[in-house]
Amino acid sequence: MTRKLYTLCGADTDRHFSPHAWKAEMALRHKGLAFDAVPTSFTKIPQIENGASRTVPLLVDGDRTVGDSFAIAEYLEEAYPDAPSLFGGPGGKAAARFIERWSLANVQAPMMPVIILDIYDKLAAEDQAYFRESREARLGKTLEDVAAGGDAALAAYPARLEPLRQTLSFQPFLGGETPLFSDYIVFGGLQWARVASGVTLLAQDDPVSAWFERCLDLFDGAGRKVPAAA
Amino acid sequence: MTRKLYTLCGADTDRHFSPHAWKAEMALRHKGLAFDAVPTSFTKIPQIENGASRTVPLLVDGDRTVGDSFAIAEYLEEAYPDAPSLFGGPGGKAAARFIERWSLANVQAPMMPVIILDIYDKLAAEDQAYFRESREARLGKTLEDVAAGGDAALAAYPARLEPLRQTLSFQPFLGGETPLFSDYIVFGGLQWARVASGVTLLAQDDPVSAWFERCLDLFDGAGRKVPAAA
Structure with a gap:
């Protein structure tokens, strides 16, 4: 799996709780794209992907790295035009x-x-x-x-x-x-x-x-x- | 001209001031459709088109009569699909x-x-x-x-x-x-x-x-x- 979505977690890594990461998770599922969620705690965020971002969600899709939930949705819409549309035009x-x-x-x-x-x-x-x-x-x-x-x-x-x-x-x-x-x-x-x-x-x-x-x-x-x- | 838009006016019939009638006026212009605006005062509304509506805007387009600004936009989008889209999908x-x-x-x-x-x-x-x-x-x-x-x-x-x-x-x-x-x-x-x-x-x-x-x-x-x- 080359597609990864860094999300936010607390002490319990199964409990993703960033509102923005949830937007990105739902967008990936809407497009029918498999991904590995990588729950990340606040203080570990600066270390992901060699300091690629100060915030999550962060999507790594092959050689593309995209941060910000809205930008992720825009990227997915453009990169996967044949999958169900996220915006409806x-x-x-x-x-x-x-x-x-x-x-x-x-x-x-x-x-x-x-x-x-x-x-x-x-x-x-x-x-x-x-x-x-x-x-x-x-x-x-x-x-x-x-x-x-x-x-x-x-x-x-x-x-x-x-x-x-x-x-x-x-x-x-x-x-x-x-x-x-x-x-x-x-x-x-x-x-x-x-x-x-x-x-x-x-x-x-x-x-x-x-x-x-x-x-x-x-x-x-x-x-x-x-x-x-x- | 068979296309008429009943709008709202006060004592000065040139001063259309219904927010909803303005939505409909702009929608017609967006579609590039010519129309006659028929400014109507509050107490005259019940008389238009033989009591067709209790509110304005009211669009009469040939044999179609459509009230409510959102319904008018939906109607125009469907009836004039080749004119610029009002909704963008x-x-x-x-x-x-x-x-x-x-x-x-x-x-x-x-x-x-x-x-x-x-x-x-x-x-x-x-x-x-x-x-x-x-x-x-x-x-x-x-x-x-x-x-x-x-x-x-x-x-x-x-x-x-x-x-x-x-x-x-x-x-x-x-x-x-x-x-x-x-x-x-x-x-x-x-x-x-x-x-x-x-x-x-x-x-x-x-x-x-x-x-x-x-x-x-x-x-x-x-x-x-x-x-x-x-």
Whole structure:
């Protein structure tokens, strides 16, 4: 196997929990491409492929190395044009960028206070130190102060997904009748919470929950094979 | 000319100001289809085409009558497949629905307190009575109470467009290198404010302002031909 996807893990290497790595994993499966996932902890990332990247996911496909989940999807679409499309045409690719920016601000960032200590708890000791330092610098407060906003963030969370919820009243996936990369963008965020924290962000009867379950079912339940965190 | 688009107007019939009618107008121009715009005031809508619709836009294309801006775009895409695509493929069409739902909640609804009295002021007397009654019922308060939230809504407004702003750092239009219906969806909202109120919602150096100007330039400046409200 010459195709490798470096993903993120904590102390348990089976528990991939980067939202961005999940986007790339789903994109590879959508294209029907076999790959070896290489779970990598935060502090090991600088060593992969001789320092090729400071972040994961990182895809190594033969002699090509591609970082950034969106760039990986673009690469796969171009390199494997005969496999099912990830974008459903140029308009879908352009709009996927908008959905990515929306998802970062509305799906991922707002759950950070809710799940940040659960992530921390799942890291190996050397990664905990790195995570605390880098995240506290980025967020401008201690992990514990971020987490203090968790209850408020959780209460406000479902309303943030309203545009997705309404879209799902018209069609089963963001991609239409079948999923596209735009679905995996949002899925990655919610899968991150499922795998790293296990917190219940949405009511069971929320149409977004039903959509997320449909995404978990894809590719022989690939997303479900990592159990929800307890 | 057998192609007609019923749009919305106030006392000044040249000043079309429905966000949804603007979406449909831009979609027709994108397809290069000539049409007669039929500006219609609120209380005249029930009389058009023998009571065919309670809302505008309403497109009459030969023997076809299509209401709802998204349905009009879908119809045009199907009926005129050789003209430039409005969606850029099935993925773009599916994602345009998401952008529509996002735009309703983040572009249109939040500007209501800012522009509602300017709209009211531009209506003929019989339409003012209809507008006050229907909007006060829908919003659960008087127009004046809605407008009392205008300053706060205006201050919060630019941040709501952040996903669009970030997308424009990757590409000149939501549709990519050239505009698609997704651009017209958001354009319709901002054009509504420009034509009905003239309020300055965004800083001049905001990338969203530059994008809006690019949209106003399209189709020989079709959107610019209606001057901004004073």
